[in-house]
Amino acid sequence: MPVGTVATVKAMSPDELKEINAQIILSNTYHCYLRPGHKFIEKAGGLHKFMNWDLPILTDSGGFQVMSLAGLRKITDDGVKFQSHIDGSYHFFTPEKVIEIENSLGADIIMSFDECPAYSSDRKYIEKSLALTLKWAKRGKLAHKNINQQALFGIVQGGVYENLRQRSAEELMELDFPGYSIGGLAVGEPKEEMYRITDFLNPILPKHKPRYLMGVGTPGNILQNIANGIDMLDCVMPTRNARKGSIFTWQGKMIIKAGRYKDDLRPIDENCTCYACRNFSRAYIRHLISLKEILGMRLATIHSLHFYLELTTRIREAILENRFDEFYHKYINILDSICE
């Protein structure tokens, strides 16, 4: 899922997202709540209408953003008091409040409010935090008003501790959510730890419901986690890195500002069918990105998102055609070597 933090996938128009076959995008509850405000977005007809995107949207819980405001927040049983990163104003998120915001935003898939502990947290802290997230999941479920329009997912926490992950998953499954998210990974742990946890959760989570791994990741992370049973992922890497000139290709990461591309009249990827590769050279995109020209950021973003969506499309086809193992072994090392 391409990420549209403040109700826009950075540098992209909705038409361009459709041209690269984006089927769903993510938007951030915390950011939309602060600006322009969920009440206004509701008045504007919801997030879909506000940003002119008529395909599915997923909103996160705000948990990750709020927890990132170290020093600006205070967690209690009832919720989290925090200061806006923009103007320092005080706000209080409870599980009910987060669901109210997400109901206003109107995304197709929404998240329970969770506490997302740092990787450095000790087991004791994570155990306590986990209990809180479970309690909040129950409260959020009760507060959810648009059950038929918006699918509310519970978020599995538990750090890198298998028995905590298991407890979290099983207690959430008792609440019978239509889908399950895995939070608290990609927060600084080695990728082997992440893979161990998704692999561990694979047989535990129900097979007939979607599993969403939050905030992940590199192309290699995507393939490995899909091998470990994950269905959905989101990450800012393709968009954020592209704007700075770091572009994903099947041959590896291309740092387009590098001198070697100065005279290079080939497209980013000669086999790619995206708008950037059909029409522009590496030298031109390098020229634009070096001068911070908007079109350069646009073209790099189009290509990198196209690469990500082509990767997941090819994985999906391999699964449907019963040759995922073959695909996995062919590409896992290549993809892993692309972007560490």
Place this chain on the structure above:
Amino acid sequence: MPVGTVATVKAMSPDELKEINAQIILSNTYHCYLRPGHKFIEKAGGLHKFMNWDLPILTDSGGFQVMSLAGLRKITDDGVKFQSHIDGSYHFFTPEKVIEIENSLGADIIMSFDECPAYSSDRKYIEKSLALTLKWAKRGKLAHKNINQQALFGIVQGGVYENLRQRSAEELMELDFPGYSIGGLAVGEPKEEMYRITDFLNPILPKHKPRYLMGVGTPGNILQNIANGIDMLDCVMPTRNARKGSIFTWQGKMIIKAGRYKDDLRPIDENCTCYACRNFSRAYIRHLISLKEILGMRLATIHSLHFYLELTTRIREAILENRFDEFYHKYINILDSICE
């Protein structure tokens, strides 16, 4: 003509320029010479191919940019020695060098190298400068290699002095250029002075050749100067102002960040057919521009360029249908009041 300073009309793709019916764009010789370099653009197949724009391009002479480098340049009879605004490196532009650069860039319409004196220059300086520009026009014409592919225009100078403008125009006309540019206006003089000069030159310049007024201007400037016989104009106003949230409409300038648009779910202009107006609200574009989101700058740019091109299209239709006077009287006050 939308302005594409460094081989890109800021924030726009070539496809978007075509969608708003741009027929020709301008690019800056000075900027393309410095980055990525005219020799490289020639190697890339010329400006059209480099930037993927297959409709006409006009390149300016670099005169205006070089003259703006006050303190960083030294004018001699032979040309101008100047320091790059980027890295301070030394460069020397002669009339021959500028034509060589423009031949490499390969635009359809190119300009002679001119000295473009400041509005504050006295008559004596302007008279001397004018003689230099005429000499350079002759030298440039001799140096021009692609006469059949690139139309070289002479540039009329002479400040706000009618007899100097007359002398400049007549001496250039003896050289029989395929078109004539008017430079040295929109450099700080009151608009009445600008209009007086274009009106004065109207009966002097040949009727069957295009007249291009360089670097102008507001919507009112455009209508008045077309009334004064001008055929072509260029200006960064629609693109530059749009990125900062100042948007042109038939109802006046819209400062989209203003509080009154916070909850305004109407399009920028309800009668406009551009992509921005067909799909997005003022509130959404305000939200994006306030957060410096690229899509906001894109949508504002699309609308303002569409407005400029719609304005000139309507003027052209009025001329062809023999009702320009009526159009002029209906709109001159409205347009003038829009953007002073």
